[in-house]
Amino acid sequence: MKTHARVVVIGGGIVGVSTLYHLTRKGWSDVTLLERSELTAGSTWHAAGLLPLFNMSYTVGQLHKYSVDLYKRLPAETGQEVGFHVTGNLRLATCRDRMDEYLKYCGTANTIGVPFQIISPAEVKALWPLVNLGDGVDTPKIVGALYHPDDGHIAPVDLTMALRRGARAAGAEVCEQTEVLSVARTAAGEWKIATNHGDIVCEHVVCATGNYARETGRKFGLNVPAIPVEHQYIVYDESAELKAYRTAGGRELAVLRESDASYYLREERMGWILGPYERGAPARFADGVPGTFGKELFPGDLDRLLPHVEAAMKRVPCLEHCGIKTIVNGPIAYTPDGSPLVGPAWGLRNVWLNEGHSFGVTAAGGAGWQLAEWIVEGEPGIDMLGVDPRRYGPYTSKRYTVGKNEEAYRDVFTIHYPDEERAAARPAKTSPIYEKLSQMGAVWGQRYGWERANWFAPPGVARKDVWSFRRSNYFEHVGSECRRMREAVGVIDLTPFTKHEVTGPGAEAWLDSLVANKVPVKPGRIALCHALTKNGGIRSEFTITKLGDQRFYVVSAGAGERYDSDYLRKMLPDDRSVELSNVTTSRGTFVVAGPNAREVLAQLTDAPLDNGSFPWLSGQVIEVGLATDVYALRVNFIGELGWELHFPIEYANGLFDALFAAGCEFGIGMVGMRAMESLRIEKSYRMWGSDLTPEYTPFEASLDRFVRMNKGEFIGQGALARQLAAGVPHRFVTLEVHGVTDADPLGNEPLFANGALVGRATAGCYGHVLGKSLALAYVKPQHAEIGAELEIEILGERRKAAVLGESPFDPENRRLRA
Numbered sequence: 001m002k003t004h005a006r007v008v009v010i011g012g013g014i015v016g017v018s019t020l021y022h023l024t025r026k027g028w029s030d031v032t033l034l035e036r037s038e039l040t041a042g043s044t045w046h047a048a049g050l051l052p053l054f055n056m057s058y059t060v061g062q063l064h065k066y067s068v069d070l071y072k073r074l075p076a077e078t079g080q081e082v083g084f085h086v087t088g089n090l091r092l093a094t095c096r097d098r099m100d101e102y103l104k105y106c107g108t109a110n111t112i113g114v115p116f117q118i119i120s121p122a123e124v125k126a127l128w129p130l131v132n133l134g135d136g137v138d139t140p141k142i143v144g145a146l147y148h149p150d151d152g153h154i155a156p157v158d159l160t161m162a163l164r165r166g167a168r169a170a171g172a173e174v175c176e177q178t179e180v181l182s183v184a185r186t187a188a189g190e191w192k193i194a195t196n197h198g199d200i201v202c203e204h205v206v207c208a209t210g211n212y213a214r215e216t217g218r219k220f221g222l223n224v225p226a227i228p229v230e231h232q233y234i235v236y237d238e239s240a241e242l243k244a245y246r247t248a249g250g251r252e253l254a255v256l257r258e259s260d261a262s263y264y265l266r267e268e269r270m271g272w273i274l275g276p277y278e279r280g281a282p283a284r285f286a287d288g289v290p291g292t293f294g295k296e297l298f299p300g301d302l303d304r305l306l307p308h309v310e311a312a313m314k315r316v317p318c319l320e321h322c323g324i325k326t327i328v329n330g331p332i333a334y335t336p337d338g339s340p341l342v343g344p345a346w347g348l349r350n351v352w353l354n355e356g357h358s359f360g361v362t363a364a365g366g367a368g369w370q371l372a373e374w375i376v377e378g379e380p381g382i383d384m385l386g387v388d389p390r391r392y393g394p395y396t397s398k399r400y401t402v403g404k405n406e407e408a409y410r411d412v413f414t415i416h417y418p419d420e421e422r423a424a425a426r427p428a429k430t431s432p433i434y435e436k437l438s439q440m441g442a443v444w445g446q447r448y449g450w451e452r453a454n455w456f457a458p459p460g461v462a463r464k465d466v467w468s469f470r471r472s473n474y475f476e477h478v479g480s481e482c483r484r485m486r487e488a489v490g491v492i493d494l495t496p497f498t499k500h501e502v503t504g505p506g507a508e509a510w511l512d513s514l515v516a517n518k519v520p521v522k523p524g525r526i527a528l529c530h531a532l533t534k535n536g537g538i539r540s541e542f543t544i545t546k547l548g549d550q551r552f553y554v555v556s557a558g559a560g561e562r563y564d565s566d567y568l569r570k571m572l573p574d575d576r577s578v579e580l581s582n583v584t585t586s587r588g589t590f591v592v593a594g595p596n597a598r599e600v601l602a603q604l605t606d607a608p609l610d611n612g613s614f615p616w617l618s619g620q621v622i623e624v625g626l627a628t629d630v631y632a633l634r635v636n637f638i639g640e641l642g643w644e645l646h647f648p649i650e651y652a653n654g655l656f657d658a659l660f661a662a663g664c665e666f667g668i669g670m671v672g673m674r675a676m677e678s679l680r681i682e683k684s685y686r687m688w689g690s691d692l693t694p695e696y697t698p699f700e701a702s703l704d705r706f707v708r709m710n711k712g713e714f715i716g717q718g719a720l721a722r723q724l725a726a727g728v729p730h731r732f733v734t735l736e737v738h739g740v741t742d743a744d745p746l747g748n749e750p751l752f753a754n755g756a757l758v759g760r761a762t763a764g765c766y767g768h769v770l771g772k773s774l775a776l777a778y779v780k781p782q783h784a785e786i787g788a789e790l791e792i793e794i795l796g797e798r799r800k801a802a803v804l805g806e807s808p809f810d811p812e813n814r815r816l817r818a
């Protein structure tokens, strides 16, 4: 083993080896991989080798697509076969909602270029002659299916060896039987990795340790929310029926997934592999992998498998005649949302995670590709927000993670509705007025561990969502909340907002160097500012208020707390001229907005609220009711006269009661997140994480007015200048969608002009006040003119859509300035 390397990768499973391979492809050959046992000894050796392209996530979908393409060309490149059987992949549907899910997925597939077909039951039978289409009595009837012709299954060990061969040929070092025991920072800022074979010092470390992710994390002081869950599959003996079909010239059958019965089935040596995602599969190794657990498996649990086996026997009757050869029950890494952790570790420089992979064979190619890009170039090449490890925060306790990971495993095949809110490990984080809001009918959702009221059920209405891809039970109630906000006054509890205070003599210049807009110069002014990547993509969106001399208050998305905090902290200058404090949990936030907002607030404060004294885009520290030190900001995300009140958290209950007492005569009421979504889309306000991502620059996001190219240097400026010179490839538009009766756009729908793909929607909804179905989208610039006619595909149906002017509701912002 070398004593110094530019990068050390810990873990020799498919994910670590792929990362090593891709680092060499980026030209970094001074890279070393350390494996405590032998390559593939973790979960990789016993993986079933399926490569499903299907994934509802825009990020993960792209990673999977890259992998499948890479694996096809690897044998020619490395001389090592990988056993890739391109059998195709058939996902059955037995109900309309499942079909809706597939159709929703097709939007994502279209936008990322994954080939697929929606097929009829008759076509299912033609592709898969051994299937029983169902009678609707004993076996559910198949109503259709999603077919991916390009994927299939692979030999995970051979694949790992091919990647190793490719990496080694380019100079990488692979050390087996080399266990990382501890890590330390050197005085020069490098990492010293201590192993059973001595030390190695490196610039960057990648953790790709599968089931050991938590232990590896602990060596770095990180609480990594990856805990494995038991996962089983059954290997069957030869099937006479299958053999007969194949002997008669039938081609290898596509991997079959009966999602509604939660299992997959594929051929294996004239027999079958059946893999279910069962209820009750336990998390394992939450406190670490026992030293005694080597290349081992858990005992099979037939009881847990039985319901799936029975369902599969009805669907594929020849299974009844097959004996079981063996049951494989191994640990499969999971995270609370089921997506992996790929990207920088928080709080540490040059430590990277490629952990928590539950479809690791499928994702390894893409995850290695993008992580290498990130390490070498400083930024990933695609939008990686969906897998960024910093999407979780310090709230991922052991019990939270166990509960969520077991749920994520169990729910792999449940229908993932766009308005789904999973139940495990809740409530975790609540605003102080949680109980009050529950009594007011709150129907709760969860984001970043926080409970957030999605909508409020009026008296007599059940506090329950009926999840759907279409308009659902809460539609009219959300509409009422929107109208209340536009016609009277509403309150939104946005306590989860990420909030930082930035102080010190260097604060202004430092913030200014991070964002494309000019940070406010005059105390009391507010500016919307975007921090960019060096490629010019939108990293974060900050509402920056200058509270006083050398003092700024920085607010950003609640789900971005660790992501933003980590970035800001890592960017702090060394000269201590700037101090950063995260005040997220010490300040609550209420939005009070609507035409009557001023009257309500005026009852509770002596601060003059007229336009001259307190104009739009200004902020003051005032008293409201009994609360002192309230940062009152005249901004909001819904486009009404209103204030965001950021108050010391201990005032939450008193302030809330005072607002409702004062607002009673003005029609005050609560407004939830779903209404906020509709209201902000009516104003064309972009949401960080969906509309604003590192994939698009502020020019593409049509946020030109928030970019000051001549203000002095800022991160991403060079890339923006190059883009301006070369031509901005997309523009962000608001569309009215015609002909919608029950399925509004929700984001990730493809847009077409004259049959050609010209863009993608990033959000959509019914605009309850405008009375229009709306979408926000990136389109090629020639289709961005007001009035341009496009088509948008929603759940498989193309609808006419026309480009509207920015902010279709109150385009002149009269209400904000009222």
Ligand SMILES: Cc1cc2nc3c(=O)[nH]c(=O)nc-3n(C[C@H](O)[C@H](O)[C@H](O)COP(=O)(O)OP(=O)(O)OC[C@H]3O[C@@H](n4cnc5c(N)ncnc54)[C@H](O)[C@@H]3O)c2cc1C
Residues within 6 Å of the ligand: 010, 011, 012, 013, 014, 015, 016, 034, 035, 036, 037, 038, 039, 040, 041, 042, 043, 044, 045, 046, 047, 048, 049, 050, 051, 178, 179, 180, 181, 208, 209, 210, 211, 212, 216, 231, 232, 233, 328, 329, 330, 331, 332, 333, 354, 355, 356, 357, 358, 359, 360, 361, 362, 363
């Ligand atoms: C039964 C089963 C079936 C599956 N089927 C599929 C499938 O069909 N398709 C699919 O995509 N995925 C499948 N998976 C999941 C897949 O196996 C994993 O996602 C994948 O193998 C993870 O790879 P990895 O490299 O992250 O982890 P691992 O393969 O577990 O590798 C991690 C490595 O890190 C090493 N390590 C840990 N700590 C240290 C240390 N301190 N020092 C040095 N080395 C260390 C370990 O020894 C290990 O070799 C399946 C999993 C199971 C359990």
